[in-house]
Amino acid sequence: xxxxxxxxxxxxxxxxxxxxxxxxxxxxxxxxxxxxxxxxxxxxxxxxxxxxxxxxxxxxxxxxxxxxxxxxxxxxxxxxxxxxxxxxxxxxxxxxxxxxxxxxxxxxxxxxxxxxxxxxxxxxxxxxxxxxxxxxxxxxxxxxxxxxxxxxxxxxxxxxxxxxxxxxxxxxxxxxxxxxxxxxxxxxxxxxxxxxxxxxxxxxxxxxxxxxxxxxxxxxxxxxxxxxxxxxxxxxxxxxxxxxxxxxxxxxxxxxxxxxxxxxxxxxxxxxxxxxxxxxxxxxxxxxxxxxxxxxxx
Amino acid sequence: xxxxxxxxxxxxxxxxxxxxxxxxxxxxxxxxxxxxxxxxxxxxxxxxxxxxxxxxxxxxxxxxxxxxxxxxxxxxxxxxxxxxxxxxxxxxxxxxxxxxxxxxxxxxxxxxxxxxxxxxxxxxxxxxxxxxxxxxxxxxxxxxxxxxxxxxxxxxxxxxxxxxxxxxxxxxxxxxxxxxxxxxxxxxxxxxxxxxxxxxxxxxxxxxxxxxxxxxxxxxxxxxxxxxxxxxxxxxxxxxxxxxxxxxxxxxxxxxxxxxxxxxxx
Numbered sequence: 001x002x003x004x005x006x007x008x009x010x011x012x013x014x015x016x017x018x019x020x021x022x023x024x025x026x027x028x029x030x031x032x033x034x035x036x037x038x039x040x041x042x043x044x045x046x047x048x049x050x051x052x053x054x055x056x057x058x059x060x061x062x063x064x065x066x067x068x069x070x071x072x073x074x075x076x077x078x079x080x081x082x083x084x085x086x087x088x089x090x091x092x093x094x095x096x097x098x099x100x101x102x103x104x105x106x107x108x109x110x111x112x113x114x115x116x117x118x119x120x121x122x123x124x125x126x127x128x129x130x131x132x133x134x135x136x137x138x139x140x141x142x143x144x145x146x147x148x149x150x151x152x153x154x155x156x157x158x159x160x161x162x163x164x165x166x167x168x169x170x171x172x173x174x175x176x177x178x179x180x181x182x183x184x185x186x187x188x189x190x191x192x193x194x195x196x197x198x199x200x201x202x203x204x205x206x207x208x209x210x211x212x213x214x215x216x217x218x219x220x221x222x223x224x225x226x227x228x229x230x231x232x233x234x235x236x237x238x239x240x241x242x243x244x245x246x247x248x249x250x251x252x253x254x255x256x257x258x259x260x261x262x263x264x265x266x267x268x269x270x271x272x273x274x275x276x277x278x279x280x281x282x283x284x285x286x287x288x289x290x291x292x293x294x295x296x297x298x
Numbered sequence: 299x300x301x302x303x304x305x306x307x308x309x310x311x312x313x314x315x316x317x318x319x320x321x322x323x324x325x326x327x328x329x330x331x332x333x334x335x336x337x338x339x340x341x342x343x344x345x346x347x348x349x350x351x352x353x354x355x356x357x358x359x360x361x362x363x364x365x366x367x368x369x370x371x372x373x374x375x376x377x378x379x380x381x382x383x384x385x386x387x388x389x390x391x392x393x394x395x396x397x398x399x400x401x402x403x404x405x406x407x408x409x410x411x412x413x414x415x416x417x418x419x420x421x422x423x424x425x426x427x428x429x430x431x432x433x434x435x436x437x438x439x440x441x442x443x444x445x446x447x448x449x450x451x452x453x454x455x456x457x458x459x460x461x462x463x464x465x466x467x468x469x470x471x472x473x474x475x476x477x478x479x480x481x482x483x484x485x486x487x488x489x490x491x492x493x494x495x496x497x498x499x500x501x502x503x504x505x506x507x508x509x510x511x512x513x514x515x516x517x518x519x520x521x522x523x524x525x526x527x528x529x530x531x532x533x534x535x536x537x538x539x540x541x542x543x544x545x546x547x548x549x550x551x552x553x554x555x556x557x558x559x560x561x562x563x564x
Contacts, residue, residue: 180319
């Protein structure tokens with residue numbers, strides 16, 4: 001291609017480029033309008049509509065929402081019925097337990113990948129661990145159903161010992177399956193966090209007389225903590241927001257089930273009002289996580 | 299290495315156990331797909347391929363596959379466009395509220411799925427939008443943007459600016475430089491970001507269940523509906539196994555392409 005001369009006044013594209021060149025603000029505006037407009041309208045907008053629906057009345061005969069009929073009745077009924085409180089406590093407790101479980105499961109494997117395994121093994125492990133955990137959410141829940149249900153794999157394994165599997169009722173099933181599903185969200189940030197710790201820091205700690213456990217507690221853990229918080233955002237949030245797994249593997253209802261059941265039964269204001277709780281919890285969680293430096297590790 | 303021998307052996311054992319835990323359900327599922335019995339009891343009673351034939355002949359499955367592919371394609375294209383624009387803005391410009399942009403982009407995946415789902419459903423109902431493929435695409439594109447954004451951001455951070463400067467020194471305007479220098483530099487990041495966005499869309503159920511409406515089925519929605527029908531379970535096994543393969547291949551490819559740069563986040 002022959003080099004073009006700097007002046008080609010006939011070419012509108014070049015003219016536009018030259019006109020835009022000094023206008024940095026305009027360039028930025030053009031780039032951001034699409035993505036921010038989309039998120040503002042499709043996502044933030046719908047969150048606002050959700051919020052508003054929580055304050056709208058419901059026609060007690062048709063079950064339809066009456067727009068602009070403002071009321072606090074929905075929140076009153078949420079507070080009056082203690083089932084909603086029980087479900088909330090159960091869900092938050094489970095989310096915390098799942099997060100803790102995933103941290104305990106993820107740490108050794110992330111540590112092995114980041115600091116012990118040879119580069120070749122590490123590459124293979126990253127793929128072996130993460131690829132199956134990345135996709136097919138529903139299929140994995142379904143696979144656990146096959147394992148846990150009566151006459152399933154677990155029953156068969158336990159039968160020689162005179163024991164029986166848990167069936168599909170226990171809340172412990174939700175704990176097990178949710179921990180399984182969200183494991184990768186914990187492994188990845190911890191792995192990346194550990195990989196960033198320079199060897200020299202650990203050697204320095206050893207030179208100063210720090211034995212293994214001391215070095216781990218006083219050097220490794222503080223450095224990897226923000227990464228752990230970053231992972232916990234997802235394990236916690238995904239548990240708060242799931243209604244399919246708890247429904248498929250146990251009888252214990254979570255916040256998500258109450259929201260989903262009410263929305264499909266037509267009690268939209270109640271579903272909307274109740275969903276403000278997990279939303280508020282997660283926004284508070286995100287703000288604290290940002291304070292702890294987790295966002296650099298996302 | 300600072301770790302002692304004992305620690306390394308313990309870590310190796312723990313890694314092996316976690317790997318076994320990760321693969322156990324997938325192996326069980328794969329075995330059941332070849333089980334001739336309609337009952338989902340362990341152990342399997344034989345070996346058959348008949349359920350594969352039944353799955354292939356099932357018109358509901360075929361329709362759901364087409365729907366999933368369409369939704370995935372549209373959501374991926376939208377996500378590629380919006381995610382790349384956002385990444386270019388945040389990476390190449392300094393402005394007030396830069397951090398807020400990243401925060402808002404990550405919000406759709408950081409907030410609980412049931413909240414995103416009910417918010418979208420409530421909005422569609424309130425605004426009188428008919429449910430269908432389009433409403434599913436809106437939901438999927440919203441949380442796929444961040445996947446592309448992260449991939450492109452990571453790439454732009456590493457891409458040196460000097461080739462772009464050379465290009466404009468040689469007389470290329472901004473659009474030509476973008477098309478012939480920046481875009482080729484981002485190509486593999488766009489490819490892996492797109493693959494991950496597609497995988498995410500193909501697999502999504504928590505939000506999709508709210509935005510699909512009664513008449514439209516994607517593959518995960520079909521599986522969810524069919525789990526309740528014991529007669530369908532053998533076909534569900536087969537479709538589930540195929541779904542694992544179909545959703546895992548893009549992820550595997552994306553990781554190979556970007557060699558770990560991708561998949562840092564969702």
